[in-house]
Structures are given as structure tokens and as C-alpha cells.
Amino acid sequence: MPRPTIALLTDFGQRDHYAGAMKGVILTICPDAVLVDITHEIPAHDILTGALELAACYRYFPAGTVFLAVVDPGVGSARRAIAAQCGDYRFVAPDNGVLTAVFADRQPGRLVSITERRYARPTVSRTFEGRDRFAPAAAWLAKGVEVAALGAPLRECVRIDIPVPGLDGDRVTGRVLRVDRFGNLVTNIPRAMVERLLAAGPIEIDVHGHRVPSLVETYAAVPGGALCAVFGSTDTLEIAINGGHAAERLGVGRGAGVEVARSATAVVP
Amino acid sequence: MPRPTIALLTDFGQRDHYAGAMKGVILTICPDAVLVDITHEIPAHDILTGALELAACYRYFPAGTVFLAVVDPGVGSARRAIAAQCGDYRFVAPDNGVLTAVFADRQPGRLVSITERRYARPTVSRTFEGRDRFAPAAAWLAKGVEVAALGAPLRECVRIDIPVPGLDGDRVTGRVLRVDRFGNLVTNIPRAMVERLLAAGPIEIDVHGHRVPSLVETYAAVPGGALCAVFGSTDTLEIAINGGHAAERLGVGRGAGVEVARSATAVVP
Amino acid sequence: MPRPTIALLTDFGQRDHYAGAMKGVILTICPDAVLVDITHEIPAHDILTGALELAACYRYFPAGTVFLAVVDPGVGSARRAIAAQCGDYRFVAPDNGVLTAVFADRQPGRLVSITERRYARPTVSRTFEGRDRFAPAAAWLAKGVEVAALGAPLRECVRIDIPVPGLDGDRVTGRVLRVDRFGNLVTNIPRAMVERLLAAGPIEIDVHGHRVPSLVETYAAVPGGALCAVFGSTDTLEIAINGGHAAERLGVGRGAGVEVARSATAVVP
Numbered sequence: 001m002p003r004p005t006i007a008l009l010t011d012f013g014q015r016d017h018y019a020g021a022m023k024g025v026i027l028t029i030c031p032d033a034v035l036v037d038i039t040h041e042i043p044a045h046d047i048l049t050g051a052l053e054l055a056a057c058y059r060y061f062p063a064g065t066v067f068l069a070v071v072d073p074g075v076g077s078a079r080r081a082i083a084a085q086c087g088d089y090r091f092v093a094p095d096n097g098v099l100t101a102v103f104a105d106r107q108p109g110r111l112v113s114i115t116e117r118r119y120a121r122p123t124v125s126r127t128f129e130g131r132d133r134f135a136p137a138a139a140w141l142a143k144g145v146e147v148a149a150l151g152a153p154l155r156e157c158v159r160i161d162i163p164v165p166g167l168d169g170d171r172v173t174g175r176v177l178r179v180d181r182f183g184n185l186v187t188n189i190p191r192a193m194v195e196r197l198l199a200a201g202p203i204e205i206d207v208h209g210h211r212v213p214s215l216v217e218t219y220a221a222v223p224g225g226a227l228c229a230v231f232g233s234t235d236t237l238e239i240a241i242n243g244g245h246a247a248e249r250l251g252v253g254r255g256a257g258v259e260v261a262r263s264a265t266a267v268v269p
Numbered sequence: 270m271p272r273p274t275i276a277l278l279t280d281f282g283q284r285d286h287y288a289g290a291m292k293g294v295i296l297t298i299c300p301d302a303v304l305v306d307i308t309h310e311i312p313a314h315d316i317l318t319g320a321l322e323l324a325a326c327y328r329y330f331p332a333g334t335v336f337l338a339v340v341d342p343g344v345g346s347a348r349r350a351i352a353a354q355c356g357d358y359r360f361v362a363p364d365n366g367v368l369t370a371v372f373a374d375r376q377p378g379r380l381v382s383i384t385e386r387r388y389a390r391p392t393v394s395r396t397f398e399g400r401d402r403f404a405p406a407a408a409w410l411a412k413g414v415e416v417a418a419l420g421a422p423l424r425e426c427v428r429i430d431i432p433v434p435g436l437d438g439d440r441v442t443g444r445v446l447r448v449d450r451f452g453n454l455v456t457n458i459p460r461a462m463v464e465r466l467l468a469a470g471p472i473e474i475d476v477h478g479h480r481v482p483s484l485v486e487t488y489a490a491v492p493g494g495a496l497c498a499v500f501g502s503t504d505t506l507e508i509a510i511n512g513g514h515a516a517e518r519l520g521v522g523r524g525a526g527v528e529v530a531r532s533a534t535a536v537v538p
Numbered sequence: 539m540p541r542p543t544i545a546l547l548t549d550f551g552q553r554d555h556y557a558g559a560m561k562g563v564i565l566t567i568c569p570d571a572v573l574v575d576i577t578h579e580i581p582a583h584d585i586l587t588g589a590l591e592l593a594a595c596y597r598y599f600p601a602g603t604v605f606l607a608v609v610d611p612g613v614g615s616a617r618r619a620i621a622a623q624c625g626d627y628r629f630v631a632p633d634n635g636v637l638t639a640v641f642a643d644r645q646p647g648r649l650v651s652i653t654e655r656r657y658a659r660p661t662v663s664r665t666f667e668g669r670d671r672f673a674p675a676a677a678w679l680a681k682g683v684e685v686a687a688l689g690a691p692l693r694e695c696v697r698i699d700i701p702v703p704g705l706d707g708d709r710v711t712g713r714v715l716r717v718d719r720f721g722n723l724v725t726n727i728p729r730a731m732v733e734r735l736l737a738a739g740p741i742e743i744d745v746h747g748h749r750v751p752s753l754v755e756t757y758a759a760v761p762g763g764a765l766c767a768v769f770g771s772t773d774t775l776e777i778a779i780n781g782g783h784a785a786e787r788l789g790v791g792r793g794a795g796v797e798v799a800r801s802a803t804a805v806v807p
Contacts, residue, residue: 013450076487181551218614233666282719345756397771
């Protein structure tokens with residue numbers, strides 16, 4: 001039987017001992033667990049970024065993986081802790097929307113409020129439930145406990161708004177959802193929407209007032225330093241500079257508007 | 270038999286290959302080891318921060334864990350390398366005080382100077398003993414070697430001063446010991462000292478001249494942006510801003526004074 | 539049989555899910571893999587730094603380790619993906635020179651272009667081959683597939699220029715190859731070259747116009763704050779400040795010139 005994987009995503013950073021303490025708790029309960037850090041560098045309290053990063057990668061993990069997602073501005077408050085089963089994956093998180101993007105992709109088959117005290121540490125800190133409630137719950141799931149055993153079933157949980165692109169005639173209007181470490185501007189415009197426009201003729205692409213001169217297969221298809229659009233690794237439109245940092249060069253960040261429209265003058269492709 | 274856990278805490282950062290080299294050395298000696306990073310982002314040469322972070326989390330790890338703590342401004346000098354057994358835990362570190370806070374919490378049952386050459390790499394770099402002495406020693410412990418086998422017994426080791434709070438009548442005077450990634454100001458004032466004052470009536474809390482208007486159970490008990498005090502996850506007084514960064518907002522950092530005193534005007538709670 | 543180690547070195551950073559996605563892919567193929575992060579903080583697109591960091595640590599890993607080195611400005615372009623066997627180690631990387639320093643140290647016994655589609659994910663993103671091509675190839679190697687099975691043999695691969703020191707009479711001229719997290723200036727001048735000069739008499743050491751007053755065994759051999767030269771953990775000359783940050787204090791960075799020469803006035807040692 002393979003060792004169970006627990007994948008962690010938090011806003012705890014890596015300077016403090018917080019992620020380490022959670023891992024110690026997990027290994028105490030489930031010594032066989034394989035721990036994988038997705039990231040601990042979600043910006044503090046940024047539930048939306050946490051939701052998007054988790055949704056972008058969970059499907060690449062082995063069946064049976066438990067995801068422990070702790071971005072939790074309401075730690076210690078009355079907000080619930082939840083666990084969910086989605087196909088072969090399980091998720092443990094505060095009930096604040098951090099699982100919204102995963103659930104949009106894959107409806108949970110089972111959803112519970114984590115209420116069973118025996119799956120928490122004996123004393124629960126009101127400022128660090130990651131250590132005392134969420135990590136133990138994830139470890140018990142990895143050890144074989146069923147999601148349903150963690151607490152009372154829920155019909156619904158908190159969902160956050162994740163910006164979706166709009167389609168108005170021949171114009172798609174979207175947003176930059178995240179800026180990655182390379183400075184690439186990852187948008188919420190799916191490949192299919194752009195390809196539908198392209199099927200009817202040439203298009204133009206603008207990000208925050210900057211015209212993007214080409215839509216190509218990958219960064220290196222344009223000269224070094226040139227601006228381009230590609231379909232990124234999550235199959236959405238991405239604005240990039242080959243070998244450069246698009247966000248800094250354009251002065252554009254998360255939330256910036258992106259437009260894709262049919263063009264009178266054949267700019268792209 | 271469970272795989273042995275080795276938990277690493279260093280000031281090596283994560284840009285360079287240094288932590289990776291230590292892990293390679295460990296896995297070469299003890300292929301079964303489960304490696305957990307507590308943090309590699311202790312500020313360079315900051316023994317006090319290393320000592321505090323280690324003490325804040327070691328108790329959450331499985332019995333049998335070996336802690337490898339390398340914050341080592343004296344690398345290559347005559348300062349000793351030490352290993353200690355504290356209950357079910359073992360520690361390997363330079364003898365410079367980085368284990369002070371752990372030892373204050375749990376007196377070592379056994380303490381040795383690591384002198385046995387066979388538990389080091391054949392060649393020991395004078396600038397990277399983490400790789401050539403400390404990592405091998407930790408790996409051999411994880412593999413089953415006894416602490417006593419690593420070298421000559423010691424009666425004492427280097428301890429550093431860790432600021433302790435003072436009590437003067439109805440006034441507790443402490444310090445900010447660390448600022449975490451959320452900007453929370455973690456102090457050295459234990460819950461019990463504050464509760465003893467509270468038992469006698471209302472108190473007031475000041476940090477570096479700023480009055481803290483409330484002592485609550487958790488951050489979310491005050492409005493977003495409001496300053497508050499809580500008892501943090503290590504059960505000491507912590508000054509925070511709900512959803513904000515207290516250190517930046519108050520311009521307060523490590524070492525700042527914190528006062529808790531009985532109040533004529535009932536401010537807290 | 540020991541679990542196979544896969545050591546990762548990338549420029550993906552740790553904010554995004556990219557390294558996590560690669561790990562998920564690896565564990566899906568090879569659940570027994572032990573994953574070790576060397577670093578994900580290679581500066582974006584900096585092949586030279588990636589090459590140097592990898593060469594500095596690979597030899598400390600267990601026999602059988604698979605190294606997955608993804609610094610890949612040409613992702614999605616026609617540049618090849620390669621796999622190599624070097625003694626007991628295996629390497630998977632884009633063919634862009636990131637293995638140059640390893641190969642200078644240890645000629646590959648076998649070198650192939652990774653062309654076998656069955657060892658990639660069914661769909662390969664043109665912007666994230668780390669996830670879809672490199673990670674699967676590394677995982678299959680760890681699972682027991684031979685390097686030769688991954689694709690067609692190659693005679694040569696791309697090599698980058700790595701600055702080498704020059705010797706002109708009694709003068710060695712080298713460069714700062716990297717600045718580490720402590721601010722130490724790691725040069726390309728090997729210990730042997732300096733010792734050959736020293737055998738003939740006193741020497742002097744200069745970095746970017748600053749005279750380095752002493753060559754010592756380790757940082758702590760000089761007073762706190764003093765500039766010194768040592769032979770670092772990769773046995774090359776390193777310029778440091780005891781307890782300080784040489785790069786910042788001297789205003790010197792990567793590429794700066796370093797000279798070691800015989801001295802009329804006995805400065806060092």
C-alpha cells in the first residue's frame with residue numbers, strides 16, 4: 001500500500017516555525033505520511049490566491065492525496081473547519097472559500113463540518129488551529145479515517161467570488177488573476193473563448209491599455225524582451241515577456257483588465 | 270518500526286545549495302530518514318531567534334525525532350559541537366546557545382561533545398560543518414547510534430541570555446521576542462502572569478508607548494484593522510492587528526518593551 | 539531496497555504552485571520517491587547559477603539519486619530535453635547548459651535526448667515542461683527505467699561558458715561566481731592555485747579594488763566585522779566578513795574581478 005500524501009498550502013511563510021509545527025503534528029499521528037509543500041507563501045490572509053493556487057495543481061497529485069489548505073484570517077472565530085471528499089482527493093480547510101475554485105472544478109461528493117474532538121489536539125489554540133485542528137484532521141484522513149467520521153455533514157459551505165470573464169459580442173473581457181514569480185500575467189480567460197473568436201478571424205489583445213502584439217505557442221517564439229500572449233499551463237491566456245518580467249515592465253498587477261476582441265486590422269495571429 | 274524524523278532549523282536560507290547538501294549527506298547515511306524543514310530562514314547568525322523558533326515547535330514532533338539546529342557564526346572555530354538527549358528527543362547543534370530555550374524547558378538527560386571522527390565526513394570543511402559534522406551526526410542518531418556514542422560527556426554547555434519578563438508589584442515588564450510573518454508581536458510574557466494581574470482587576474497593556482485597547486481570545490474578535498492583544502500559540506502575550514501587520518503599523522520590532530499593569534480606569538478586558 | 543531520491547533544482551520560486559505540481563506528478567508515477575529540494579530560488583532564467591549550485595552539491599547525495607534541474611528560458615521551444623547517467627547519478631534537464639558544471643566534473647557515461655512519449659504526460663504544456671516532461675522522466679528513472687530507454691543517444695549537448703581563472707606568471711585572475719545568503723563572495727579560484735603561489739612566498743588578495751588583509755582557515759579567525767579570505771566549502775577562494783555581509787559592505791557582486799598575486803610586502807599570510 002502506498003504511503004499517503006499530504007500536500008500543504010498555507011500563508012504561514014517559511015521564516016517562522018508554523019509549517020514545521022503542523023508537520024510535526026501530522027507525523028506524530030501518521031508517521032507514514034509523505035509531506036509535500038505546495039506553497040507557504042500565499043500572501044497573508046489572501047483566500048483568493050490560495051484558492052487559485054490549489055485549484056491549479058491538485059489534479060497532478062496521486063489519488064488519495066489529502067490537501068491541507070490553511071489561509072485563515074478567521075482563525076479561532078466561529079467559522080467552521082471543513083473536510084471534503086472530491087473523487088479520490090480529500091481536502092481539509094477553514095470554511096472561508098479557500099476551496100471555492102477546487103469545488104467549481106469538482107463538486108464534493110461529501111462535505112462535513114469538522115466537529116469530532118477526538119480528531120483534534122487535546123488543547124486547541126485560538127490563534128493556531130492549523131496546528132491543533134487542521135493538521136490533525138488531515139493526518140487522520142491520511143491514516144484511513146473517513147471524511148464522514150470527522151463531523152456532521154454539510155449541504156453548503158462558504159464560496160468566494162472568483163472573477164469570471166465576460167463575453168460581449170466579439171469581445172472577451174477578463175482579468176489578471178495572478179502574477180507569477182516570472183512576472184507572467186495569468187488571466188481568467190480560457191483558451192476555448194479565445195479560440196472561438198480566432199475561428200472567425202484575426203483578434204487583438206490588450207492588457208491594461210497595452211496592446212499585446214502576438215499570440216504564440218510559448219515565450220521563446222518571440223524575440224527576447226518582446227511582449228506576447230500564450231496559453232499557460234492551466235490553459236488560460238497569459239501575458240508574458242520572453243526572458244523578462246511582464247508585470248514590472250508594464251506596471252500591471254493582479255486585477256488588471258484584459259480584453260480580447262475581433263480586429264479590423266489583422267494583428268494576431 | 271517508524272521511519273526516523275530529522276527536523277532541520279538553520280540560517281542557511283533557501284537560495285543556496287547548503288540545506289540540500291546537508292540533506293544529501295543525511296540520506297546517504299540514513300536512507301529511511303524523514304526530513305522536515307522547520308525553517309532555513311533564521312536571520313544570518315541570529316542564535317536567539319533560532320533558539321526561540323526551535324523551542325516553540327519541537328514538542329509537536331514525534332517521539333524519537335532528531336533536531337538538527339545549525340545557526341553557527343563560529344563555524345570552523347574551537348567552539349564545540351554538541352548532541353543532547355531530552356526525553357524522547359535528540360538535538361545536534363553547535364555549542365553556542367542555540368539549544369538554550371529547549372534546555373530551559375526540558376533539561377537534557379545526556380549531553381556530549383561530538384568528538385568521534387567516525388560520525389563525521391572524512392574531510393571536514395572549516396566553513397561548512399553543517400554538511401560535514403552536524404548532518405552526519407544527526408543521521409547517525411536517526412540510524413540508531415546513541416547520543417553517548419558521539420563523544421565525551423559534558424556537564425555544561427553554552428547558554429545565551431533570553432529576556433525574561435520582570436514583575437514589579439502590579440506591573441509586568443516584558444519584551445517583543447519575535448515578529449512573525451503576519452506582523453504579530455510575540456512577547457515573552459506568559460499567560461499566567463497576565464491572568465494573575467487580571468484576577469485582581471482590570472489591566473492596561475502598552476507596547477512601545479502604544480496602548481492596546483483589548484485583550485481577546487483571537488484576532489477576529491476585534492474589527493478588521495483594530496489593535497488587540499491575545500495569548501498566542503505558545504501561550505504568551507501577543508500584540509496583533511486583525512487582518513493587518515502590527516509591526517509595520519506601530520513601527521515596533523523585536524526588543525520593544527511591553528507593559529501590563531493594573532489599571533485605575535478599566536480598559537481591559 | 540532503499541527508496542529512490544529525486545533532488546530538485548529550479549528557478550520556479552516557492553510562491554507559485556509550480557514545484558508542488560511537479561512533485562505531485564512525480565509521486566503519481568513513483569510513490570516511493572524521496573523528494574529533496576536543493577533550491578527553487580535560482581534567479582529566473584539564470585542557467586549559470588543553476589549549473590553552479592547543482593555542481594556544488596550533487597556529490598553529497600546517495601548513489602542512485604536522480605537530479606531534476608529545470609532552469610528553462612527556452613521552455614516549449616525546439617531545445618531538447620536530456621537525461622544523463624554520470625556514475626551512480628542521473629540527471630534530467632533541458633539541453634541548455636544547466637548540466638555544464640556537473641559534466642565538467644564527471645563526464646556522462648550515457649546521454650540521451652528525451653523523446654519517448656510514453657515517459658511524458660499525455661498532454662505537454664508548451665509553457666510548463668517541468669511538469670509534463672521533466673518531472674515524469676525523472677520519476678520513471680527513479681522507478682527503475684534506464685536512461686537509455688528515454689530516447690535517442692546523443693554525442694554532445696549544449697555547454698555554457700563558466701568563467702575560469704587565468705594564471706599569468708605570479709598572478710591569478712578570477713571572478714566572483716556567486717554571492718551566497720551570508721554575503722560571502724564565492725570565487726572560481728581553486729585552493730590549489732593559491733597554494734602554489736603561497737609555496738613561493740607571501741601573496742596579496744584583491745577583490746574589485748579592495749585589499750583583503752588575511753587568508754585564514756575560517757571566518758571566526760578574524761575579529762567580528764573584519765574582511766578575510768578563506769577556502770570555502772567547495773574548496774575555492776571565498777571573500778567574507780566575519781559576522782557581516784561582504785557583498786553589501788564592499789558593494790561587490792557576481793562577476794567582480796579577484797586577483798591573487800605574489801607580494802613584495804608580506805601581507806598574507
